[in-house]
Amino acid sequence: MALIETRGMRKVFGRTVALDGIDLTVQEGRIVGLIGPNGAGKTTALNAILGLTPHEGSVRVLGLDPWAQRDRLMRDVCFVADVAILPRWMRVSQLLEYVAGVHPRFDRAKAESFLARTDVNLNRKVRELSKGMVTQLHLAVVMAIDARLLVLDEPTLGLDILYRKQFYDALLNDYFDRSRTILVTTHQVDEVQHVLTDVLFIHRGRIVFDHSMEEFESRYAEASVRPEQVGMARALRPMQEREVLGRSVFLFDGVERGKLAELGEVRTPSIADVFVAVVGGKAEQRAQGATR
Amino acid sequence: MTTEAGMESGPGPWSEARIGAAAVQPISWGQRYFWSVQRELWENRAIYVAPLALAGGIVVAYLIGARHRLHSLRAVARANIVIQSGDIASSYGLVSLLIMGVTLLVAVFYCLSALYGERRDRSILFWKSLPVSDWTAVLAKASIPILVVPLVTFATTVATHVVMAAIDTVTVKAGGLSLAQFWSNLSLFQMWGGLLYHLITVHAFWYAPLFGWLLLSSAWARRLPILWAILPPAAIAIVEKIAFNTSYFADMLRDRLGGPVGTDSSGTLSMAGMSMGGPLEYLTNPGLWIGLALTAVFLAGAVRLRKMRGAL
Numbered sequence: 001m002a003l004i005e006t007r008g009m010r011k012v013f014g015r016t017v018a019l020d021g022i023d024l025t026v027q028e029g030r031i032v033g034l035i036g037p038n039g040a041g042k043t044t045a046l047n048a049i050l051g052l053t054p055h056e057g058s059v060r061v062l063g064l065d066p067w068a069q070r071d072r073l074m075r076d077v078c079f080v081a082d083v084a085i086l087p088r089w090m091r092v093s094q095l096l097e098y099v100a101g102v103h104p105r106f107d108r109a110k111a112e113s114f115l116a117r118t119d120v121n122l123n124r125k126v127r128e129l130s131k132g133m134v135t136q137l138h139l140a141v142v143m144a145i146d147a148r149l150l151v152l153d154e155p156t157l158g159l160d161i162l163y164r165k166q167f168y169d170a171l172l173n174d175y176f177d178r179s180r181t182i183l184v185t186t187h188q189v190d191e192v193q194h195v196l197t198d199v200l201f202i203h204r205g206r207i208v209f210d211h212s213m214e215e216f217e218s219r220y221a222e223a224s225v226r227p228e229q230v231g232m233a234r235a236l237r238p239m240q241e242r243e244v245l246g247r248s249v250f251l252f253d254g255v256e257r258g259k260l261a262e263l264g265e266v267r268t269p270s271i272a273d274v275f276v277a278v279v280g281g282k283a284e285q286r287a288q289g290a291t292r
Numbered sequence: 293m294t295t296e297a298g299m300e301s302g303p304g305p306w307s308e309a310r311i312g313a314a315a316v317q318p319i320s321w322g323q324r325y326f327w328s329v330q331r332e333l334w335e336n337r338a339i340y341v342a343p344l345a346l347a348g349g350i351v352v353a354y355l356i357g358a359r360h361r362l363h364s365l366r367a368v369a370r371a372n373i374v375i376q377s378g379d380i381a382s383s384y385g386l387v388s389l390l391i392m393g394v395t396l397l398v399a400v401f402y403c404l405s406a407l408y409g410e411r412r413d414r415s416i417l418f419w420k421s422l423p424v425s426d427w428t429a430v431l432a433k434a435s436i437p438i439l440v441v442p443l444v445t446f447a448t449t450v451a452t453h454v455v456m457a458a459i460d461t462v463t464v465k466a467g468g469l470s471l472a473q474f475w476s477n478l479s480l481f482q483m484w485g486g487l488l489y490h491l492i493t494v495h496a497f498w499y500a501p502l503f504g505w506l507l508l509s510s511a512w513a514r515r516l517p518i519l520w521a522i523l524p525p526a527a528i529a530i531v532e533k534i535a536f537n538t539s540y541f542a543d544m545l546r547d548r549l550g551g552p553v554g555t556d557s558s559g560t561l562s563m564a565g566m567s568m569g570g571p572l573e574y575l576t577n578p579g580l581w582i583g584l585a586l587t588a589v590f591l592a593g594a595v596r597l598r599k600m601r602g603a604l
Contacts, residue, residue, distance in 0.1 A: 052420060052602060070599075071425035079421035085603075087335070087415040094334050101327030102424050104319045 003028050003149055003181050004049060008057035011044050011205075018044040020205035021057065026198075028148075029178045033192050034185040035275055036202035042185040045202065046153050049183070050079055062148060075104060078147040080155050086138055088127035092120060099141055111144035114174075132163040139167065143175045150175070152184040156191070164188065168195055189272045199271055203279045221252050222269035223260045233263050240277040251277050324424050328432030329440065332406070339441060342398050343391050343448040350387055351455050358463050365467030381478065384456065388449050388487055395445040396495070399437035403506035406433040407598060408517045414603040426598045430507070434591055437503040442491040450484055493568040501583040502548060504590030511597035514604060547579065 004026040011019040018041050026032050036042050047053040051066030051073055059066055064073050086095065092115070100108040115122070118136045126134060135156075142150065156164040172195060176182065186192055199216055201209035211219070225233045225248045234241070236259070238250035251269055252260060260266045333339060407430070410416045419429065457480060464474045509521035529542040568574040 047602070050421075052417075054600070070420065071423050071428075074421060074423040079417075081414075081417040081421075085414045085417040087410075087418060088413060089335050091334075094331075098327055098331050098334075099422065101330070102319060102324045102422055104317060104423070 002026065004059075004061050004183070006049070006057065006059045009045070009048055009059055010056040011041075011048060011053065012056075017205050019048065019055065022202075022205070022207055024200070024207060024210075026181060026183060028181050030197045031176065031182045031184070031195055032198040032200060033189075033196040033271070034183065034200050034202055035187070035189055035271060036185075037187065040202045041205040042202055043153055044205075046151055046183070046185060050077065050151060076147055077149045077151065078142045078145050079151045079153075080138055080142055081153045086126045086134055088125070090126050091122075092124055092126070092129075092137060093122040095126070095137070095141065096122070099145075103145060105146040106141075107144045107146065111140045114140035114143060131159060135159055135163055135167060139170055143170070148180060150180065150182045152182065152186075154186055155184065156186065156188060164191055168192065171195075189275065190270055193271050196271075201275055201278060209275075209278050216271075216274070217268050219254055220269050220274050221255065221257055221260055221266050222273065223250050223252065223263050223266045224248075225250055225264040229263045236260075240273070240280070319423075321428065324428050325432055328424060328428055329435055332432060332436050333440070336402055336436070338398050339395075339402065339436065340444050340448075343395050343444055346391055346394050347448050347452040350390065350452055351459075354383075354456050354459055358459055361460075362463050362467050365463060365469055369468045381483065384453055384478070384480075384483060387452055387456065388483070391449050391452065392445055392491075392495070395441050395448075399441045399503065400506060402441075403433075403437055403503050404510050404517045404521060406436070406507060407511035407594060408513055411601060411604045416598075416603055426595045430511075430591055430595045430598060434503065434507060434587075438496050438500055442495045445495070446484075446488055446491055449487060453480055453483070490568075493574050497580060498548070498568065498583065501586040501590065504587040504594075507594045508590045508597070511594040511601070548583070 002025045004024060006022050006024045009019055009022040009024070010017075020041075022041075022045060024045075034042050034045065044053065048055040048059055049061055049066060051061075051068075051070030054067055061073060062076055066073050090098075096108050096111055099106045099111075112122070115137065118133065118140070120129060120133050120137050120140075126137070129137065156167050159167065168191060171182070184192060184196075196213055198212050199209070200207055223233065224244070227248070230248050233248065233250045236250075236252060236255050239253050240251040242249050247264075250263075251273060257266055410419060457478065460474065460478075461471065464471055505525075506517075506521050510517045513520040525541075525545060529539065529545065532541050533539055568577070574580065
């Protein structure tokens with residue numbers, strides 16, 4: 001069943017079109033990355049999906065209308081905006097007590113056992129914790145909620161690299177299973193690449209790319225080509241060519257890996273590189289269209 | 293990739309745990325409301341700390357003053373004059389007024405920050421990630437000035453009076469005066485009854501639209517909610533004065549703040565100056581019902597704004 005289904009989701013702020021008709025389907029059990037630059041509409045899309053902003057078009061999450069039924073939806077959906085939103089005046093114990101008081105699917109004992117593995121003391125206030133500890137606290141709360149959908153909006157923004165890695169490791173090892181679904185936005189693309197099952201590119205309020213990681217890996221390949229074979233590589237119509245340390249690196253879409261292996265070293269490209277090639281290509285097409 | 297291998301092999305142990313966990317205890321609206329009020333009290337400790345601190349100060353001052361009162365009581369005893377009930381009662385009444393003044397201020401500043409602070413510190417994103425509706429959150433916040441603060445005021449005043457009466461009992465006995473006479477003059481229960489009536493009729497229901505307005509300003513403002521609370525009503529009053537040379541709006545505000553039309557404003561610092569009359573007179577005052585209707589409108593507006601507006 002589709003957990004999230006949007007049709008023609010649109011949002012306009014004044015004269016700025018933040019979402020320009022987004023059709024999106026997220027199936028249960030997937031880890032979907034919504035990738036895009038700042039201002040592409042990532043957070044607006046998530047806000048519409050979570051019922052935090054009114055929008056045009058239809059949006060169903062777990063069969064509910066998020067804008068009308070946000071409180072009902074939040075029984076089955078967990079949401080972490082960037083990590084700095086836990087109330088700073090609150091004691092850790094109060095936070096757990098409050099969530100246990102209002103959330104039917106929160107398991108306080110589980111949250112406490114997660115926290116026991118960290119340096120977070122239950123008597124401390126959130127403002128007294130370091131950024132890394134606040135993240136661990138938020139993660140402990142989220143992982144103790146038996147939710148069907150977890151939405152993460154730049155969850156590791158402002159964290160140092162050690163905690164960023166820990167965050168995703170904990171998410172995969174302790175949280176994810178087949179019946180849960182995760183939707184994550186980030187512009188630290190490289191750190192989520194190995195985590196995702198699906199990848200979406202959002203650019204100027206539109207979804208410009210929507211593939212599973214299997215498709216991504218079989219379709220896109222990057223070859224580091226020796227200088228004498230550059231001509232042959234160009235003949236295969238690469239999406240992108242760039243110079244890295246004196247070697248030409250080509251990005252191919254839908255070219256057999258066997259063929260590429262003759263040219264040089266072949267590997268799966270990073271999502272970031274494909275993003276640049278796809279979105280950059282769109283920008284070029286638009287520019288050509290304008291000159292015509 | 294390990295996750296994908298896991299996905300091939302079908303539901304793992306987690307899924308079975310989830311089936312067990314599927315029988316979740318439903319949480320009633322009352323529970324969500326209770327915890328929402330509790331959360332406000334955790335965040336805004338001034339709601340009870342301020343009146344308690346004041347009460348503590350009053351008791352200390354009253355203890356220090358006991359020496360002085362003992363002297364005058366002895367003089368009274370020597371002169372064989374009967375103590376006037378008003379002499380004692382007035383200091384008890386003054387204490388009620390002081391505590392009420394402080395809690396009213398606390399309630400006003402609470403309302404101004406209640407729906408503004410959570411947007412400014414971005415914690416609104418956390419609150420909205422939980423299954424609590426905007427209605428529940430706003431009702432919990434409105435309950436603080438309308439329900440919790442009057443209750444705290446009453447409890448603190450009664451406790452302070454009890455301690456003062458204990459101090460007075462010792463003083464009166466030491467002064468050699470009749471305790472029976474002192475206690476019969478004090479009439480604490482009558483005073484507390486009057487206080488409770490005043491708190492319910494004035495602080496809770498007559499002032500409800502004021503608190504509703506402050507909450508609405510707090511939900512609306514992108515900065516300085518206090519200006520949004522004060523300037524629009526002031527502007528309406530001034531424009532009315534200039535355009536029509538009338539002051540209906542200003543009069544209405546004055547009646548709301550100082551009690552309804554028809555009460556004599558003798559200007560004395562006593563609760564009688566703001567009496568709402570008997571229950572029948574109070575309940576048949578259209579101002580009460582118009583005010584409550586306005587409260588509902590203001591709160592509905594605050595709910596709408598909380599739903600629409602995100603973090604600042």
